[in-house]
Amino acid sequence: MPIWDELTDAIESGVIVTNPQGYCIYSNAYARTLLPLDPMDTPFDSHFSEELRNIFRGEHLPREGQHITAHLKYRSAHHPAEMDLxxxxxxxxGAVVFLNPVRPEISEVMQSEERFRSLVEISPDAICMLSERLDIVYANSSMAALLGIPDQQAVGLNLWQVVEPEDQTFLLKLVQALPSEDQIMPPTEQHWKSLSGERLEVEVVCRSWVEPNTAERITVLIARDIRDRKEAERQLRESEARHRTMLSAIPDTVFLIDRSGVCKDVHSPDPDLLAAPVEMFLGKRIYDLFPPHLAEMFEHVISRALETAELQTIEYALDLGQSVQFFEARVARHSEEDVLAVVRDISAQKASLERLEYLNQSDQLTGLYNRAYLQDTADQLILTADPQNVVGVMLWDVNRFKDINDSLGFAVGDELLQAVARKLRKHVAHPDLLGRLDGDEFAMVLRRSSISELMQVAYSVQNAFEQPLHFAGQQHILSLAMGLAIYPHQGQTYHDLLRQANSALRYAKLNRQGVAVYRPEFDLPSSERMLIEQELRDAIQKRKLVLQYQPLWDIHQQKLWGVECLVRLQNRQGRFISPEEFINLAEETGLIRRLDQRVIELAMEELRDLDFVCSVNLSPSTIRDSEFFAWMRDFALRLGERASRLQIEVTEGTLMQERDVVVSRLEEMRRWGIKVALDDFGVGYSSMSYLKHLPLDVLKLDRSFTTYLGESETDNRLMDSLIQLGHGLGFKVIAEGVETSEQVQWLRTHRCDLIQGYHISRPLSHRDLRQWMGALK
Known part of the structure; x- marks a missing residue:
């Protein structure tokens, strides 16, 4: 084929022709110089490392042909290793194959261009090339994705269709650029829109230049989707604004302190909260700001907060010259290198807590310890006594106190008790305990080396009261009776000794004997106890208990809100037995649950046609009794809607014994509709810490808080705080022991809800209560 040879030899490429089986049937001279072996009569793909059999058979080839880079299988120093086909x-x-050796410089250029194209294609930024008219002549896949269209549809799109009108100024700059001018535009933020109408926020960088060969202006534009960044910036701004608002609302001072203890920033809502101007703190170390012991403590706390990322809290005191101030600092890690210290002045809170602690352990009238504090601490005094020592529990009672109270009034009676307390205080010394148990009854717990020393104290007190006492503007002669029980001879615990001392005191008063030391025969005779027990059993069984009702008065609506039910026991001779005697006996004999049940039944029966609350006191053992709880559930079901008229009164002491059980049962009773009141609040335990968790409806404030209302500024502030505390926790507040119109007016002004006391009414029988209510109408 001479003509074919001449034609193919004129081509600056090797030419190979293959048949449908992929065998070489023709090759020009240049092709044979490129291949190390003769191509004829062999499968042409055998010359190459790649699998090209189907290609050389002419199968699966595009109509316009296909470019392939292939590597020779058998190479020598005279033949190229890589061929462009x-x-x-x-x-x-079959196929026609044009062969050319791949020259290294061309290969490198092609590889570089391929790498560049790959980088452009995989770039997360949207990249396109624009013509002079700003038509897109090339776009990577990120640009197509940004515009929301398939890759191939991006080419031909004009940029004027994409950029929002308010940001098209930069397009005019591109169009109006001088023919010979290269133009680089700095990053700008623009608003685009996708073809679906979605508004886009992008950051755009572009460069344009004039191609020297074609004189055509080419522009490369790179756009970055900044919607997520903008949203993050917006959220950050909002977060910072919130934090600034929150910080300005915090009443505390906030310090930013680095790892080395240097103050980097200070925020204080009120400059007066700082001991010096803010500038005085900045750049100062904690050792410059605090005494060494406090600086060392802060250094440890800062280190601890950075290491553990846990909140650290400390309290400390600073002597500011005129006063000592107390502060609380909460230190939390802010970053790897600094902490935030939120500092609050807790001086007022500290003073209030100390005042509350004093109130919770003290009798409000006399300032002596109260019953609960004595109960908590007396056993410790007994247990720590030296074996050679004795401990005496003395009970003192003012003779004829009731007569004085009734004839001269409660206010004078209170002054008398205060005068007695002052005189008794002179006869005790550390670690002795002196407290007021109730009414006119005082207790001493004394540790001495012998019984004779205890008796010396007793006679010394007796002698002191032979001198007149000054109270209520007059001089009064008083006498006291005392009962004494001694550890370890007559009891091992304060509770036992107190019971024995009470027996001795009863003996001293009955026999008009000033001082009596306990002897077993002083106990209530067994026959008398059995008689009272029998009377109590009969009264419970035959429904002969006597109930009295003391009104609970709404001072704002001027109407009866409810009554407190009080139980009385009459013997066969018609004499009333002291509640202390038969209630204590009911506790000891296990009758207390039946007694409480019968009182609730009788009260709700007697008042069944009256629409107000009936409040009944429950014994601590009753509230914990599972049989009573089951009975109470059935009784509440029988009452139906009337269950909301029943209120249960419990004391703080009740809540402190098996607290979880008691609280869960009170919560259940409230679900049945029964109200729950906390009686005599403020005279017992440290109520503030747990009060907010109790299932209560009503808070009854002990009468000791009412006595000096309007007269003592301290009592006024205390009562006002307690009323606000009750209201803040959502409780109704009842003030007990109200006896004067001035007290009523004060309580009304300070928003107390209800009052109870002799100013409204003494306890009344069922019949007298109805007459009293009739008189109101």
Whole structure:
């Protein structure tokens, strides 16, 4: 084929023709110089490392042919290792193959261009090339994705269609650029829109230049989707604004302190909260600001907060010259290198807590210890006594106190008790305990080396009261009776000794004997105890208990809100037995649950047609009794809607014994509709810490808080705080022991809800209560 040879030899490429089986049937001279072996009569793909059999058979080739880079299988120093092939299929089958050796410089350029194109294609930024008219002549996949269209549809789109009108100024700059001018535009933020109408926020960088060969201006534009960044910036601004608002609302001072203890920033809502101007703190170390012991403590706390990322809290005192101030600092890690210290002045809170602690352990009238504090601490005094020592529990009672109270009034009676307390205080010394138990009854717990020393104290007190006492503007002669029980001879615990001392005191009063030391025969005779027990059993069984009702008065609506039910026991001779005697006996004999049940039944029966609350006191043992709880559930079901008229009164002491059980049962009773009141609040335990967790409806404030209302500024502030405390926790507040119109007016002004006391009414029988209510109408 001379003509074919001449034609193919004129081509600056090797030419190979293959048949449908992929065998070489023709090669020009240049092709044979490129291949190390003769191509004829062998499968042409055998010359190459790649699998090209189907290609050389002319199968699966594009109509316009296909470019392939292939590597020779058998190479020598005279033959190129890499070949550039262009393969085009023959109509009769097989293929025509044009071969050219790949020159290194061209290969590197092609590889560089390929790498560049790959980088552009995989770039997360949207990249396009624009014509002079700003038509997109090339766009990577990120640009197409940004515009919300398929890759191939981005080409031909004009940028004027994409950029929002308010940001098209930069397009005019591109269009109006001088023909010979290269232009680089700095990053700008723009608003675009996708073809679906979605508004986009992008950051755009572009460069344009004039191609020297074609004189055409080419522009490359890179756009970055900044919607997420903008949203994050917006959220950050909002977060910072919230934090600034919150910080300005915090009443505390906030310090930013680094790891080395240097103050980097200070925020204070009020400059007066700081001991010096803010500038005096900045850049100062904690050792410059605090005494060494406090600085060392802060250094440890800062280190601890950075290491553990846990909140650290400390309290400390600073001597500011005129006063000592107390502070609380809460230190939390802010970053790896600094902490935030939120500092609050707790001086007022500290003073209030100390005042509350004093109130919770003290009798409000006399300032002596109260019953609960004595109960908590007396056993410790007994247990720590030296074996050679004795401990005496003395009970003192003012003779004829009731007569004085009734004839001269409660206010004078209170002054008398205060005068007695002052005189008794002179006869005790550390670690002795002196407290007021109730009414006119005082207790001493004394540790001495012998019984004779205890008796010396007793006679010394007796002698002191032979001198007149000054109270209520007059001089009064008083006498006291005392009962004494001694550890370890007559009891091992304060509770036992107190009971024995009470027996001795009863003996001293009955026999008009000033002082009595306990002897077993002083106990209530067994026959008398049995008689009272029998009377109590009969009264419970035959429903002969006597109930009295003391009104609970709404001072704002001027109407009866409810009554407190009080139980009385009459013997066969018609004499009333002291509640202390038969209630204590009921506790000891296990009758207390039946007694409480019968009182609730009788009260709700007697008042069944009256629409107000009936409040009944429950014994601590009753509230914990599972049989009573089951009975109470059935009784509440029988009452139906009337269950809301029943109120249960419990004391703080009740809540402190098996607290979880008691609280859960009170919560259940409230679900049945029964109200719950806390009686005599403020005279017992440290109520503030747990009061907010109790299932209560009503807070009854002990009468000791009412006595000096309007007269003592301290009592006024205390009562006002207690009323606000009750209201803040959502409780109704009842003031007990109200006896004067001035007290009523004060309580009304300070928003107390209800009052109870002799100013409204003494306890009344069922019949007298109805007459009293009739008189109101």
């Amino acid at each position: 262009f393969v085009k299929s023959r109509p009769a089958g």
